[in-house]
Amino acid sequence: MAEARDKQSPQAAPSSTGYDPSVIEPKWQRYWEENKTFRAVRHPGRPKKYILDMFPYPSGAGLHVGHPEGYTATDIVARFERMRGTDVLHPMGWDAFGLPAEQHAIRTGTHPRTTTLKNIETFRRQLKMLGFSYDWDREIDTTDPGYVRWTQWIFLKLFEKGLAFQQSDMPVNWCPALGTVLANDEVTPDGRSEVGGFPVEKLKIRQWSLKITAYADRLLEGLEGLDWPETKAKQAHWIGRSEGATVDFEVKGHPGEKITVFTTRVDTLPGATYVVLAPEHPLALKIATPEHQAEVKKYADEASAKSDVVRSDVTRAKTGVPTGAFAINPVNGDEIPVWVGDYVIGSYGTGAVMAVPAHDERDHAFAVKYGLPIVRVVAKPDGTEVDVSKAAYCDDGVANEEAVRRSKAPIEKGMPSDRVRRVVTDWLASQGKGSARVTYRLRDWVFSRQRYWGEPIPIYFPVTTDQDPRKPGAKYTIHYDQPIPVDEKELPLLLPDLDDFKPGNDPAGPLARALDWRFFQKDGKWYARETNTMPQWAGSCWYYLRFLDPKNDKEPWSQEAYDAWMPVDLYVGGSEHAVLHLLYARFWHKVLFDLGLVKHEEPFQKLVHQGLILGEVEHIVFHEAIAVPGARAKREESGWVDAETGKRLFERRMRSSDLEERNGVFYLREADVPVLTTNDGEHFAFYAAGDTLVSAERAKERDDGSWEDTKTKKTLVPRKVTEADITKRGSVFVLSASPEIQVLSQAFKMSKSRGNVVNPDALIKSHGADALRLYEMFMGPLEAVKPWQTSGIEGVRRFLDRVWNVCTANVTDDPAAYDIETQRLVHKTVKKVTEDIQALRFNTAISAMMILVKHLGGLPKVPIQAARTLVLILSPFAPHIGEELWQRLHGVVGDAKMTLAYEPWPTFDPALVKDDVIEIGVQVNGKARASIQIPADADEETAKAAALENAKIKEMTAGKTIKKVIYVKGRILNLIVA
RNA sequence: GCCGAAGUGGCGGAAUGGUAGACGCAGCGGAUUCAAAAUCCGCCGGGAUCACUCCCGUGAGGGUUCGAGUCCCUCCUUCGGUACCA
CATH class of the missing domain: 3.10.20.590 (Ubiquitin-like (UB roll))
Structure with a gap:
């Protein structure tokens, strides 16, 4: 660990040349700032490019090396385009509402705004240190009142159009002990909070939702014309359009009641042998016969108690209970039993399915388990019957004899499945018992959060009371069914100041406690403000539009500004936003389009995801773990150690469900050793490394970050080894000392807990911002996942040293020195770099420049034309050294007012390239x-x-x-x- | 399970179907130096060979082609997404 840390904070590389980034970088950053070099100005008749980064959440940790990757890529394109005479809009801002600042506030009492402003300060400083050519006059902050105002304004537009609405029965995970609503992945499978292990209840509360489902088809169709990567497929999958039909089943003995199911395989309706309702289906209890009532009720209650994680575990055996009721299969009049089973999801389709065990895997498993009949109605395309005794036949085929016999719809033997679907759908429609139907996986967007640090939803409600509702103990009724929008002129509706940001014991959220803010009187009547706030996504749904006209206080953006710059020509950001942010922003944009506020159906023409930068490759061997009683673990600065032996210990956070409790003490099952239980109710197991080594092919990382022996299921303790200790054998690395032990060589995601985070500040200090930018672009293709290699940045720094040498010493303006071979190479390099930047292939562009520099370094005299061209094409990648050398190559040293930012980009002569x-x-x-x-x-x-x-x-x-x-x-x- | 991307030296990675391994890192050798660092030059997939050179080699197996890392089929592995979605 210690060695690794030393490697990550290298000492300043001494330079034998005069190249000193610590001097020239601040110099040029100051120059750009003072001269507003990169102010975005639109000139009539010139081409334009709107080049956009996904703006960051300003976290307390500051910039990590992943940020400069995407930002450098867009900066290269922006600088390149400016030199080609293009008007460029390249802005930056802050997506500054969010949970971390609020949690910090809860812990420390510091107002989230204070934390946020401080973090923004840090981010801005760090980004400026990297020399990005943003138009800083357009900087925006989503928490700024001048921004919040227009986010709320757009919300009101959504409300007016009926696209923002309330739902009163949205189930949420409510943890009374923490006083907060939890996301699904913050809840453990046994229904406890991930933090603290407290019980979590399913609570139905009133929530705001946005009707994104109304745009499902347009969001799907709009993807077609976009220059986007695999993200399009992800969004399409997320929207999950599926075509099928609904079928109505009458319920025997319950005239007027019907069970509507959704199916994509209506051709198999003749083979439906039972119906399954989701446990939460409203008919389940209603139609259950008296003798089955209790059982159905119990089953439904149990199902609702299970966490979503458990319910969606496919490997779990299917369960269900009969209701005793029968449904009538409309296609043949058969009476088939109605069951309740939790493999049917209440929120998808109609919450009820027709079961065709012969042709659906899940129905097959269920039918086999409960002895329900299996009827084949589809044969293979060649007409031969299928064997469904072991498994269902789920492919399309042709109708068989049985299908014809069991159907009143005009199915013919041998009719292909897709044709049967049409025939059955038409027949059902003619009987009024079903119709073609499209269903989406996409759900409406739950848009309210029971939190403080977000945009207040600009809605209020009438209050019935004869008292002052702000007084303790006052009785009142808030009429949530009568939402009133805040008048546009009153926007922004700002957050009240609070001292205590805890969610509290009211699911309405902390704003409910700001009584003076919440309740107000108008015309003698009392009203109550909405206390829910918007989710973090809200601000990022339209920020690219505010960049067009960030200081406008009359409207969110002017049409002139819109026409000048939209749409976004290049959008670069992480693929973690492939679905949510990019889908939500597209949704808002389409709504704005329908309102006539924007002129394009789609905001982002070309999208690129930069690949994740992983930590440096680690070589790891595994030891069998020896569990150590929790009481012996002692915390030291470097981590946990065994108080008795002084050995280093590895901690592992345990779930209470994985432990055995005896007399209030929790024991590890695998070793019968007591764990350490903290006051917060968290459990930690401790392990020391045993002497026995376990080969890496048996090691598997658990979800909690600990390692497991796949054979024995026992815990393993990892130990880092160096490259010198290992040898390649075949396709794997083994320990040189004991070749039977495989070593795991892997780059891990950077994380604080793993201690492999690379800090950009330190790298800028040691190697310079230009070297960092250049290295991140040289690592590999922009979109690829790449491991960090600190030695790699030393390589590009050497390259910059050579560039400096070549362009400062020994330069001549004697035309005779510019020999034909050098001319050819210069022109070839210009061609290569030009084409590579346009295709975002920065790694190969850099390698081409390395070849040129090597050649120039070997010349007796460096021709000044070659040096100037080199400096120009290098400058988008390494702008500080570019500016400095440009100045020097014109005989100017010091503070002269000149910049290469708008120098024409070099052209190449096709004749010289060949x-x-x-x-x-x-x-x-x-x-x-x-x-x-x-x-x-x-x-x-x-x-x-x-x-x-x-x-x-x-x-x-x-x-x-x-x-x-x-x-x-x-x-x-x-x-x-x- | 399904969808998507990717498997090339010790490592990161190059290669419009046309001499695989550009460029960089690490390593090795040399120059420079009293010495070291830095810098510069050279070597650097595996095997055979004194050498010339030859053979093998892009996850595995098949195919198309004069020619395949690249195209097609089957499979394996890794990564990302997603899931009782009816």
């Missing part, structure tokens, strides 16, 4: 045997003649006839001989 004489490979029978030098435009005869003069080729073809010649100009000559 070589006159080239080397091509010569193959004999498809195998490379030699290479020859020939004129680039040589014809086949010339090439063949040249090849046959080559001694090697002469020998290979001696005494054989050349049957065929394949010649690809400039590429290859292949001689087929026999």
